[in-house]
Amino acid sequence: MNTAPPAVHPPAAALAGGVAGADALRELVRVALAAVESGARARGGPLPAGGPEGVAAEVARVLGTTAGAALPAARGSAAAGPSPSPGPSPNPGPDPLPALGVGESVALRELSTLFAWGAADPADPRCAGHLHCPPLAVAVAADLVASALNPSLDSWDQAPVAGALEVEVVAALAGLVGFAPGAAGGVVTSGGTESNLMGLLLARDGLGPGVGRRRILCSQAAHFSVRRCAGLLGLGEDAVVTVPAGADHRMDPVALADACRRVLAGNDRIAAIVATAGTTDLGAVEPLPAIASVAREFDTWLHVDAAYGGGALFSDRLAPLLTGLDEAHSVGLDLHKLGWQPIAAGVFLVRDAALLEPLAQRAAYLNPDDDEQAGYFSLLGNSPRTTRRADVFKIAVTLRALGRTGLGALVDRCHDLARYAADLIRAHPRLELVADPVLTSVVFRYVPERPVDERDTDRINAALRRRLLHEGRAVVGRTEIGSGPGAVRLKLTLLNPHAGAADLDALLAAVLDAGRAESTQPG
Structure with missing residues (x-):
């Protein structure tokens, strides 16, 4: 009963x-x-x-x-x-x-x-420490819709429209990269780390059997996740071979070719080369055509980590920096950086959808063969994840709302802010610029007025940043350029297109105030 x-x-x-x-x-x-x-x-x-x-x-x-x-x-x-x-x-x-x-x-x-x-609110112009963007209101509203309906993209019957939207958005972004229409494939990811993991997984599994340890080559400026992913994939973090960067902070293609020869001479194999389009600190875009040429010479997979720099594709001014991106086997983009999306909004793209084959899975309760033959397609085989949120929806709404021109204008605005900040730093006797900005990040340091050694300069720069954090006045990034005494640098990552010249004036004035205050503190 x-x-x-x-x-x-x-x-x-x-x-x-x-x-x-x-x-x-x-x-x-x-x-x-x-x-x-x-x-x-x-x-x-x-x-x-x-x-x-x-x-x-x-x-x-x-x-x-x-x-x-x-x-x-x-x-x-x-x-x-x-x-x-x-x-x-x-x-x-x-x-x-x-x-x-x-x-x-x-x-x-x-x-x-x-x-x-x-919160450390990225919508405040004084919050400029990281690749942490203020999301667009339209994207946040779309994210609420996705949360309310809660589709999961692992099967058609959980996400009918969301799955179809992801196919369309992936195709549009693959076209922006320059991949051939109708051939490319991809998936929305949680960000650059997952995209790097997928690129290296496909490279590893596509290498085939053979003798010798599988090696991954990347620049010394590559994201730390390359090593982490190599460890997760069972290759070991020490499988990563770092290639020196030149004075422009980009991987040297000649040094890359030499490193490839050394790997082969040691009876190891090259699983992949990872190039970076937009390094985390300086935004440097490595010479993609020359790196692609090396990858072809050694017949190896080329993955490009364009998590930061991929947003330059929206800008007529900056898109030429990414010439050669279409020669990669796989590319990772992050639209929660220069795309102004709520986290997470990564995208992983391959130039040929067939390259995703190692990810293929069959689960009777998600994607039975007869369902797929009847047209009820599944995206389960495009991702290492099963349950997967419809992050594509906010991306789709934003792309349609602003278009390439609208997003390009936001990219150009932030690039202009970076150039303005660099000019201010270059002109001030107590500030020292590391390099002209390539994208939207500016790396510099405070130079104390009284004579000090480099260790003290490092201490003052580190301490002035913490002072600003503790007082709630500003979020300024910290990194290191080189090694040893004198390496500590400060960083502005300018992703707020609503910020203005007065905001940057005030932000750098706060850095100077904190630097002067810390200069009086005992070492």
Whole structure:
């Protein structure tokens, strides 16, 4: 005898999908947006003041825990934090998972206020430390739609339109790269690391049997994920052979060819060459045509990590930097950099869809052969992931909304900002520019006025950045150029097209103020 399911008590929380989902979301989105506005006002800058201790204490206060309260007081002024939200207080339990919940609106208001207050907000022009873009409002709105409907792209019957959209978007971006229409393939990924992993996986599996260790060659300026991926693929991180970069911070093709010969002379094999189009620090784009020529000479897979530089393809001004990209076997792009998408929005492309064959999988409950023969296609064999969010939707909305010209204008605007910042740095006696910007990043350092050695200069540059973070005044990146004393550098990664000259003036003034203050501190 069939029985009805038991009544839910208390009533179940509302769902986001279906016809009624919009009504449930409408009020909650209103609560969330009001809380985000409140939290951002309370923050009053690019990130909260008070440093790690202040942030941890505020999280503990809102959750009703005590761990943060025992942390030592941070140096300097502490953050005020957002005003307590109305509602039950204190929380029903000292835990993010209380026995009795506080309710949807209260929890959303409390934690959204906290989240916005405690964000490093890339929409603030003084938040310029990383390849961390302020997302476009239209992309965020589209992301909400994808979240509400929650498709998964591992089978057609979970994502009918999302799957078809991904095929179209991948084809459009493959065309932008220069791959032949109708031949290329690809998939939306979580970002550059996953794209690099996929490129190296396909290179490894396409190499075939043979004697000798499989090696991967890349520039010394390549992203650290190349080594990480080699380890994950069972090749070992030490399978990566780094090739020297020239004075322009790009891989030297002559040195690359020499390294290939040494690998073969040692009875090892070349699994892949990885070129970088947009290095993380300086945005350098390696000489792709010359590197492709070396890859052809040694008959090896060429993967191009264009996670940063791929956005240059939208710009008539900067697209020529990527000449030769179409000669790669595989390419990784990140549209959560110079594409202004909410994280994550990576794209992995191959010049021939048949190259994806090593990823092919058959699961009776996802992509039975007779379904696929009937036209119910599956994207399961395009990715190492199974459940996969419809990140393609926000990308599709943005590409259609702005077009190549609109996105290119945003790229050019950020490039202009980088050139303006470089001019300011070059003209100031206390600042030293490393190189003219290629894309949108500017690497430099503060030069103390009093004579100091390079170790002290490194200390001051590192400390001035932390001072700015602790005071909540600015997010400036840090890196190292070269090794040994004198290597520490500061970095501006300018991805906010709404920033202006006055914003950069103020940002560099803050760097100078912090540099002067740290110069007076004992070493």
